[in-house]
Amino acid sequence: MRVAGVLQACRPMPALWVCGWVRTVRRGKDITFVALNDGSCLENLQVVLDSRMEGYAAAAHCGTGAALHVEGELVASPAAGQSWELHARRVRILGDADGDYPLQKKRHSFEYLRSIAHLRPRANTFGAVFRMRSALSFAVHSFFRERGFLYVHTPIITANDCEGAGEMFRVSTLPAEQPPMVDESIDWRQDFFGEKTGLTVSGQLQGELFATAFSDIYTFGPTFRAENSNTSRHAAEFWMIEPEMAFADLADDCVLAEDFLRYLVRFALDSCSGDLEFFDQRIEPGLIDKLEKLATADFSVMTYDEAVRRLERAPVGFEYPVAWGADLQSEHERYLTEQVVGGPLFVTDYPADIKAFYMRLNDDGRTVAAMDLLVPRVGEIIGGSQREERLVVLQEKMRKAGIDPARLDWYLDIRRWGSCPHAGFGLGFERLLMYVTGMENIRDVIPFPRTPGNARF
Ligand code: 4AD
Ligand code: MG
DSSP, X not given: OOHHHHHTOSSOEEEEEEEEEEEEEEEOSSEEEEEEEOSSSSSOEEEEEETTSTTHHHHHTOOTTOEEEEEEEEEEOOSTTOSEEEEEEEEEEEEOOXXXXXXXXXXXXXXXHHHTTTTGGGSHHHHHHHHHHHHHHHHHHHHHXXXXXXXXXXXXXXXXXTTOSSOOOEEOXXXXXXXXXXXXXXXXGGSTTSSOEEEOSOSHHHHHHHHHHHSEEEEEEEEEOOOOOOOSSOOSEEEEEEEEEESOOHHHHHHHHHHHHHHHHHHXXXXXXXXXXXXXXXXXXXXXXXXXXXHHSOOEEEEHHHHHHHHHTOSSOOSSOOOTTSOOXXXXXXXXXXXXXXXXXXXXXXXXXXXXXXXXXXXXXXXBSEEEEEETTTEEEEEEEEBOOOHHHHHHHHHHTTOOGGGGHHHHHHHHSSOOOEEEEEEEHHHHXXXXXXXXXXXXXXXXXXXXXXXXX
16 A cells, blocks of 8 residues: 555554555664655655564664565554554565665755756655646646646657747767867758757647637647746746647636646645645645635736836835836846735736747737736746747747748748637746745756756766
8 A cells, every 4th residue: 555545544453464664763662663664655654664574674764765574453542643653564675775874864965966966756745746746737637627728749859940049959960070069060950850849948839720620729848948047036948838829818828827727736636735834834834824815815917008108106225127028037027026016916018129039919009918927936937928829920029030931831821721819838847846845946846957067867
């Protein structure tokens, strides 16, 4: 049985077996207590070894980190804080661990645990984080399935830089010795795909194609950005969820984003309460209250114009100047969410010049129908927009952005045949996890983080 199931037993059990890894061993003269964890929950199962049992000496000397198979009897525990304990009859040491095992019983810093990313899933915090990650992945699919959205797998290798920010990782089979690796000197026709390709920065463009056939779709997959920003919110490889809806505008997009985030938070509250209590106590005090509030209260909405005015009037100083036309920096986002509205905030209608080419131009000719959802502590968690569905306007926007319309002829085709208003967004899955767990560094919510200089595990 798994430990989580054992700990929820409703009656004693005369015989059962459990496998797991040793968290701690407390040796006494006649009795040894072993705390066993198998990752199914935060709690350990207390295994009691009695010196009269066969093979006691070997079992009692297993090391922290050892893998055990324990057979025994489940009885009510006299100890405080646990309802059951397993009185072992037979213990098999499947794999012992020596005294060098790095996860000894003490609190390790997250920096240290990152350096042993192969072992950190066995630490309490990371057990809780990765259970949450798994549970919320499931919740993503159940949300969209309940609403009839089609799940699309968009390509990882692509010739298109959707965001146009020049942050694509190159994919190439050309010999590395072709000097110098300057784009202009490379004949991409010689390459595997016959053109310049890279790892996707977003599945949106292909998502739009599917939305104009299936109406409502979503993607959920790995996304890559070679942005050399060594921050606590950026990873070179992250997971993004991108819904796309035909026959929808920016207001519909915001409604979906709000419903989605609420659903995920509600799911975490209802299904992961043990791990959330741990985060609330150890990582972010007040976390559960914050999530309960988010699950019920309406999100605030503000245009970019208004946001800039609020920032200009702020009684605090900012490192980066605030001016209409400049992108909001994380300090601005934090001020707006933490000081101005005290919760999640949609900022809408950004200047066209700082947003991607595909966003729909507003009637004022200088802003686009875009929205970013900002949350306290994390900042931007969602970026979305209504898409430009008017062929001529889109072609003009592409020219302005320096994109050759001929390269995206397939994308323009859906504006030629059956074009319709449509909108979507991208939620950064790791940023969601940071918000829901209170973890402060993106490196600590993804199993094996990819950041500049870091691809070891
Ligand atoms: O705002 P972004 O760049 O939007 C897009 O990619 C659109 N194509 C989405 C769409 O409309 N379908 O990215 C969306 C979200 C951000 O709000 C952020 O949460 C996350 O993706 N994100 C990152 N997360 C971790 N590391 C990075 N380097 C990230 N870049 C973006
Ligand atoms: Mg964005």
